[in-house]
Amino acid sequence: MAAALLRLITVATAAAVVLGHAVVQDPTPRRAGSSYTERCGSVYAEFMEKDRAGPIEDGVQEAGSEIGCNPYLCRGYQYEDNAASEYKPGQVIDFHVDLIAGHRPGYANVSIVDLEANKIIGSPLRSWDTWPNSTATTRRSDIDFNVTIPSTLGAACSTGGKCAIQWYWYAIKNEQTYESCVDFYVTA
Numbered sequence: 001m002a003a004a005l006l007r008l009i010t011v012a013t014a015a016a017v018v019l020g021h022a023v024v025q026d027p028t029p030r031r032a033g034s035s036y037t038e039r040c041g042s043v044y045a046e047f048m049e050k051d052r053a054g055p056i057e058d059g060v061q062e063a064g065s066e067i068g069c070n071p072y073l074c075r076g077y078q079y080e081d082n083a084a085s086e087y088k089p090g091q092v093i094d095f096h097v098d099l100i101a102g103h104r105p106g107y108a109n110v111s112i113v114d115l116e117a118n119k120i121i122g123s124p125l126r127s128w129d130t131w132p133n134s135t136a137t138t139r140r141s142d143i144d145f146n147v148t149i150p151s152t153l154g155a156a157c158s159t160g161g162k163c164a165i166q167w168y169w170y171a172i173k174n175e176q177t178y179e180s181c182v183d184f185y186v187t188a
């Protein structure tokens, strides 16, 4: 009886966890730090650190009104806690997404974001109408892909902290958002 109940609870918990989870692994994305905790609040920051691949909505719900950052920009992570990589126009950057659970599809895109304005620069570098792609084979085109740094960025991304490459996945049925940012600047 107790064993059956325990099994039931275990199954229910597993089902609750397997909704969707993913995070960019390469290039090294923006991570947590003291500025992040200060701005977003410790409730959000500590909750989100428990699962770096978890959805933003769960942390927002946990934190309630205590959240002082924009969690939907780079998952709330702050540039001050990180460093930007130098890329060249036309450079091809390989990405790997750590897809932990993606049974509920949605759509995904990768864009360059003007961090101060919180606006996308130009058109998306990649976009998928259905993500994850259930028919993708090795090498999986949905989690292993590349983006090309546009040659049209000009001064918009000339120093660290101005721009990031943001990977974005929205799982429709779960209504859950996943984001990872890669800080960069361009030199000619």
Ligand SMILES: *[C@@H]1O[C@H](CO)[C@@H](O)[C@H](O)[C@H]1NC(C)=O
Residues within 6 Å of the ligand: 108, 109, 110, 111, 120, 123, 124, 125, 168, 170
């Ligand atoms: C990526 O998808 C999100 C959600 O629809 C959207 O807000 C964002 O503008 C999209 N990015 C691009 C570049 O289309």
Ligand SMILES: *[C@@H]1O[C@H](CO)[C@@H](O)[C@H](O)[C@H]1NC(C)=O
Residues within 6 Å of the ligand: 128, 129, 130, 133, 134, 135, 136, 137, 141, 142
């Ligand atoms: C899904 O994966 C298959 C097999 O790798 C590929 O042919 C197809 O283009 C992919 N679809 C998308 C939308 O990327």
Ligand SMILES: *[C@@H]1O[C@H](CO)[C@@H](O)[C@H](O)[C@H]1NC(C)=O
Residues within 6 Å of the ligand: 092, 145, 146
């Ligand atoms: C980038 O990915 C495409 C497939 O989307 C592939 O054909 C191309 O060889 C890759 N480029 C580099 C430089 O790896």
